[in-house]
Amino acid sequence: MEKEEEEEEEEIEKVDNAFDADEATKCLVWIREITGEDIPVESVMGDKQKVSEFFYETLKDGFLLCRLANCIVPEEMQINMKSLTFKKSSNEAFESARERARLEIFCEKMMEFGVPETLTFQIDSLYERTNLVQAYCAIRNFGMEAESRPSFTGERFWPKKAEENRRTFTEEQLRASAGVINLQMGTNKGASQSGMTFGKQRMITEK
Template sequence: MSSAHFVRGPAYGLSAEVKSKLAQKYDPLREQELRAWIEAMTGRRIGDNFMEGLKDGVILCELINKLQPGSVRKVNESTQNWHKLENIGNFITAISRYGVKAHDIFEANDLFENANHTQVQSTLLALASQAKTKGNQVNVGVKYAEKQQRRFEPEKLREGRNIIGLQMGTNKFASQQGMTAYGTRRHLYDPKLGNEQPLDQATISLQMGTNKGASQSGMTAPGTKRQIFEPALGMEHCDTLHVSLQMGSNKGASQQGMTVYGLPRQVYDPKYCLNPGDEQLYELYNSA
């Protein structure tokens, strides 16, 4: 099986753009630190090309065996591609058991097919950090914080339920100073504005009007009307004893022509009545 079956062709379009961005994140300084650490641990020379020297998986398997003996039982020295892939797979399985998180581990194709060297570098840094955490002398990576697990007795946990944390606020220094009687309002004001202190509920503010100078002068008896007029217009006082002419007039009225109570009153039009000289003509007409 030739290596051409495991090498991808050149990338184009979006794939080329993604590959370019990943390549820009690769740190050459970190590569030198990893090279020095791996060569010191394994006693092997990686070569001029860092990733090409790790592609067969032999040095990687020896590295994890130095950190944790017996992690990879058999290391294939063969030049066959499937042996190389097997070594890389064994290395990935071993560092996972060693404590490296799954999201920090590269895939076999990232190294063997040169798909993502940045991820390979991140995995080796995570392995170095894990080794430093376990007490190995490593000059690269960071030491992970140790887990501090605390255990509390059930009684202590129950007592904590009766305590209100300061994050929920506090009622310290609280008092009833300035509180009014139950159910009444409490006026708020800003002393920085220079306003006077608010009045109590027994005082009516001038903004609400005032009853000073008020009297019952001119008030009529309860239930009667009070006529209102404007003196500046020269109007006289109105009374209720006279009927306005706008309501009609009874002046000149008499009982002339009235019949006895209960009798009908004939209504006629004088145009249709006979004059005194016409009575003779009426009699001659009836005699004929």
């Protein structure tokens, strides 16, 4: 039992160490710009632990994330935030269930909008704070999907989605390439990384 507890603590520590305060902050800034909600993220900037706590407390009840979704998805996909799920309950058990339900609705809307299920997050990752990295990565993926739409005309906030580079070769070209040895085969040259830039508020309403 003691060994299991130690392993669990080690796992939690690994997740905490992987938390990127800058990336989480960027997500909160983007949410603020899109929704217009007051999110005083500047009050915790510079302190990783405070950013982690602020990120968790700001998003765990699902309200803000669902507002974010409604600012981005088309009208026919809008979340009904007047339903019982979005009414605060004085019963702790009921409220906990509703908070989880809101997070689930947000994840469903991300997938409906085009974000693959593997790029969303598990409810406990945010609600139980077991993997906040997964949560802010999902929000980033949502933003990237939104900015990939033809209707998007604002200033880019997130890096571009990887786009398929479809090429068509003639049969003659394919035969010629069959006898060519890739010069990079067996080497690790040619690798590179690129940075990300911040952007400005915009609204996406078309699919």
